[in-house]
Amino acid sequence: MKTLSEIINKIKIISVTGDDKKMIESLTIDSRTAAENSVYFAVKGTNTDGHDYIESAINSGATAVVCENIPAIINDNCTYVVVEDVAKTVGKIASAFYDEPSEKLQLIGITGTNGKTSTATMLYDLFVSLGHDCGLVSTIEYRIKGNIFKSTHTTPDAIRLNAMMKEMVDAGCGYCFMEVSSHAIVQDRIGGLTFKGGVFTNITHDHLDYHGTFDNYIKAKKLFFDNLGRDAFALTNRDDKNGMVMLQNTKASKYSYSLRTMADFRLKVLESDFNGMLLKIDEDEAWFNMVGNFNAYNILAVYSTAFILDVPRMDIITKMTLLGRVNGRFEVYRSAGKITGIV
Missing domain, CATH: 3.40.1390.10 (MurE/MurF, N-terminal domain)
Structure with a gap:
């Protein structure tokens, strides 16, 4: 009090x-x-x-x-x-x-039209598998050191966010991976939070009913990176035509990832079927239990973020190959009659 x-x-x-x-x-x-x-x-x-x-x-x-x-x-x-x-x-x-809880966490925000939930959840699962106590704020659910709560918004209001992060700190969490929606950015729901890093996945013509124009939507996403501090990092998808726009005015350390061109972190899909993908990340090859080119981008975003956070390269890849697919995000099911269904 x-x-x-x-x-x-x-x-x-x-x-x-x-x-x-x-x-x-x-x-x-x-x-x-x-x-x-x-x-x-x-x-x-x-x-x-x-x-x-x-x-x-x-x-x-x-x-x-x-x-x-x-x-x-x-x-x-x-x-x-x-x-x-x-x-x-x-x-x-x-x-x-709530005693500045975000300053006591490694708070990573993930923003973009698609891939936020998968990237945030995979980061949470990866760091838990590495032995860390973590928090997660996503469209599907909130997690605090293994305790799961149903979410109400992609990004809760500022009071609820700080209350949750105080709970994370009190529970001993060192990391929090959080989806950051464009609505939350312009409505100042993330005001007062100190982010260690920001990740941009992609941007498409969505939410124009709220933002009015695509240009306003881009500016909303960019504002998140503009407000990052000098001690933070900003990671962007170089293959998105607006990816590098996100880094134009940020004070944070800048990084990029790509499947198609030169970037700080690169990935190539060597093989792909309904069982998974053989990927080459930088110079290492590994099989991942996920499918779809979009998941290749999510995997690379997670790998890049973990690397920036000083996790050894091979530890990242070894643990990520064991991760399951994100619930409700392109889950593949195969019947006894070899009929394949995707949810």
């Missing part, structure tokens, strides 16, 4: 009305889950404005509100913290409330 002043000291504040020494027990962006001694964030969404629910949150027990405009009628039992953009403060305040 921390005081309000302790968790807001890293954000740009316009004004504070009320007592900032109150003890805070929880955070919420949903007025319906506000509780005694909680902070309510009045986030302006696409369809609703959190400012409309400030009174409801206070009636439910919220003792502090982060908002952009103070209500006309002030409740003397509540402290109002006015900021320029509430959405941009949620992650930073949540990070401070």
Whole structure:
């Protein structure tokens, strides 16, 4: 439990009305889950404005509100913290409330239209097989040191993310592999997190209903890499025509991978059938129990990430050849009558 002043000291504040020494027990962006001694964030969404629910949150027990405009009628039992953009403060305040958990993890974010779930899950499985305790945040599920929880979003909100990472730290996890959606990037759901690295898989004409144009979609993905720190790494798929765009303005160390051209990490498919693929990664050949050219890219992204994280090359390849296929991602089944089905 921390005081309000302790968790807001890293954000740009316009004004504070009320007592900032109150003890805070929880955070919420949903007025319906506000509780005694909680902070309510009045986030302006696409369809609703959190400012409309400030009174409801206070009636439910919220003792502090982060908002952009103070209500006309002030409740003397509540402290109002006015900021320029509430959405941009949620992650930073949540990070401070939960003791900066992402700084205590090797947090790797994977973004792109396709391949996020497979790449993140394979990284988790690989590092667990190497003896590490890890966390996973994916479209399918969340994992904390072997405990599995059903996911609700590709990328949860900033409060839930920091809470999960605090659980990972408390459980002894050293790594977290996380899908990062374009929605989460532009909605500041990953604000306040410190990433050790970012991986770009590919980008296709998707989510245009949200972003409006393909150019906006590209900019959303690129923003993730623009915000990486100097101590992080940025790894991109050079075969995607927008892959190198992701690295243009990043301060992170830059790496690329490819199946078709010169890159820091290269792969060649030597053989392929429904049982798997014989791959040549850099100078090493090995058989992998996965099929499809897209999985060759996922495998190379995982190999490259692990290598950058200082895992010995042969340890990576040896362990990866033993990995199973990702649930719900191009699983191959063969009947007794030799009929092949793909899920």
